[in-house]
Amino acid sequence: MSNPHDRELPAPMFEGAQEREVANVASLLRQSAAATPDEAALREESGDTTYAELDERSNRAANAFAALGVGVGDRIAIVSANNHYFMELVFAAAKLGAIAAPINTRLSAVEIEKLLSTAEPKVLFVGAEATEQTPPEGAVPSLAVTLTPQSYDELIATADATDPGYEASADETAILLFSSGTTGLPKGIPLNGRNLSTSLYGSGDRLKVEGHQISMAPVPFFHVTGLTSALGTIGKGGTLLLKMPTGPKDLMRLLIEEKVTNAVGVPTLIQMLTQLPEAKGADWSHLQYFGYGGAPMPLPVIKAAREILGCELVQGYGLTETSAAVTVLMPEDHVPAPGREKQVGSVGRPLEGVEIKIVDPATREEVAVGERGEVWVRSSRVTPGYWNRPEENSRSFTDDRWFATGDGGSVDEEGYLYLHDRIKDMIVTGAENVYPAEVESVITGHPDVSEVAVIGIPSPKWGESPYAIIVPRPGTTPDADEIIAWTREQIAHYKAPVGITFTDVLPRNPNGKLLKRVLRDQYADVQAPQ
Incomplete structure (x- = not known):
């Protein structure tokens, strides 16, 4: 070295x-x-x-x-x-x-x-x-x-x-x-x-870094965002910064001391940076682009980031199956003209060579502009199919190579994509995707648990965190901390709930289907601990 x-x-x-x-x-x-x-x-x-x-x-x-x-x-x-x-x-x-x-x-x-x-x-x-x-x-x-x-x-x-x-x-x-x-x-x-x-x-977008590129993606390389960021930097002859920050202050130090030109992170990370008192007087002159994904950025955070960090913002939407981003909200979209503020809440428009359509999940027929449905993608960016999963491939990929993402969304008249309800009930915690069904399956194995539903609640640090609503097994007096610790022994810590509420019954429709939207409304004011 x-x-x-x-x-x-x-x-x-x-x-x-x-x-x-x-x-x-x-x-x-x-x-x-x-x-x-x-x-x-x-x-x-x-x-x-x-x-x-x-x-x-x-x-x-x-x-x-x-x-x-x-x-x-x-x-x-x-x-x-x-x-x-x-x-x-x-x-x-x-x-x-x-x-x-x-x-x-x-x-x-x-x-x-x-x-x-x-x-x-x-x-x-x-x-x-x-x-x-x-x-x-x-x-x-x-x-x-x-x-x-x-x-x-x-x-x-x-x-x-x-x-x-x-x-x-x-x-x-x-x-x-x-x-x-x-x-x-x-x-x-x-x-x-x-x-x-x-x-x-393959993108037709032209975002140039002036001078020698020094890239920072404080995202694990076992994730597609981190890995493609790393490969892209190497392919362009830049320097890939592998020093990992321990928190927002340390991230700010690294960005400035290492003269980072472009970085990638989640919106909460950018928000935390802008809230640091010392950020306002710092020298951000080397930072040219900050890419983010996972959720739209609120307008006040966009304004603060542009004023304090002085860099351009770029949002991307994509999945591992699509080799990362398939839509991009460009820097100019983050400075909306009067009457166009709505599009800041989108995840941008398809990149060159990417087709997107919204379909009815039940009929698999394309819906009208503005209507909600499931987001489908077709592009040479999309994986040929899952590894040794023929049944899953038949469900997720059509014969003409459309990929059903499982994400709910809609498209406006100008082609901007908006994400809505998550069809797969996925919880995004930091850069990690958590599926409630997996967590529920584990928690149900606890001897004191009769039923459980897992939802995402707001987290100041991670964006979202898993939260469990549990119906105790008759004759038991379960302890929330003990169940959380027990769950962490079975699965990764980030998948385990950060909190638990015990209840006598879970809301269901007449057919017995669990109504998670009701639970989300009931626990809308609950926040994950900092």
Whole structure:
């Protein structure tokens, strides 16, 4: 690793116009390493990794894995925080024609083992922070080797530094990501070269960063937003800042000290930044764009962000299945003309090459402009289908390649998309998606619980947090804190409820269907603890 340095290069593209033809993930690094070998690709607390170093270390890893029998189409699972190991593994897999399979580090050991059984990797890398989630030896029969940072460094130290030279086609799977499942196992979502290339470079929007790009995405790379942000920065020869903030004040410090040019985060993060007293007098001159997603930004927060941070705002809407954003609310849309304030509450218009329509979930027929229904997407950004889930594929993808997102929305006369009720009842907590059905299934297993409903409540820190309404089992006196702690032993902490209310009965319609909209109204004033 080299020492940090501060150097400016001609401006690459932040989003949009393609400066180079990128056929696959390996090409992103190969071309940048050839163009700017001494430039910092990754910046961590321990120092910088140059493009030449990242290229060489990923070559060594690829050749070491090949010696272990890893070949085209084999999976390399990654359970790690954002660091140079993560990026090396992604590019090592690409240079072999293998498939990088990042897994959420916040999942429990049991959940991780289930996902590994689905992915059937030959190699598993477990970061230092995730050692407790390592599956027992023999639990995943497909594994040839399980690596820690130390054993990984030892493995690649003497490996050949020559690029294996594999050139993946556009249709070959490059990355296997996972989404939270409503019930049972989460779905594997394969993204191929065409999906990722279109997502990274296929937009007709031109948002230029002046000077050398320094990107910060304090979002885990096992999420599509974090991973595509990282890949996009590498593909454009920028510097990817891997220092993770510990809170809003630390985020502000990093943005300013590291001269970050573009960042990505959730709206609550931007709001917290604007509320820091010291933010008003700070030097934000390097920050040019702040991208956000997950929810619209209130007008007062937009105004404060533009006045205090002085940067342009860009909102994106998308899913893992769509390789991140398919619609964008552009900077000019955040400064609405009189009579156009409504569109600030949208998630923008479709990107180039993206088709969106709203359909009736029951009939699957397209509805009229302005009417609500389910959001459907068609684009080369969309995954070819779920990993070994034929029944789910038949439900979610049509023969003519429309993808049913499960999100409720409507489109206005100018093509702006508005999200409404979540058809899948998904709760968005920070950058994590939580499905109430999964949480309810776990809580129902508690001996003191007869029935449970989980809804999202406002959270000052995370946007939303899960909240449980429980009907106790007759003859029991359940304790809320004990149930929360018990739930956290079964599933990831962020999925567990932050609070519980006990009730005698849950609201249902005459057919017995649970009325969650009634619960949302009843608990509309409840907020998650700070």
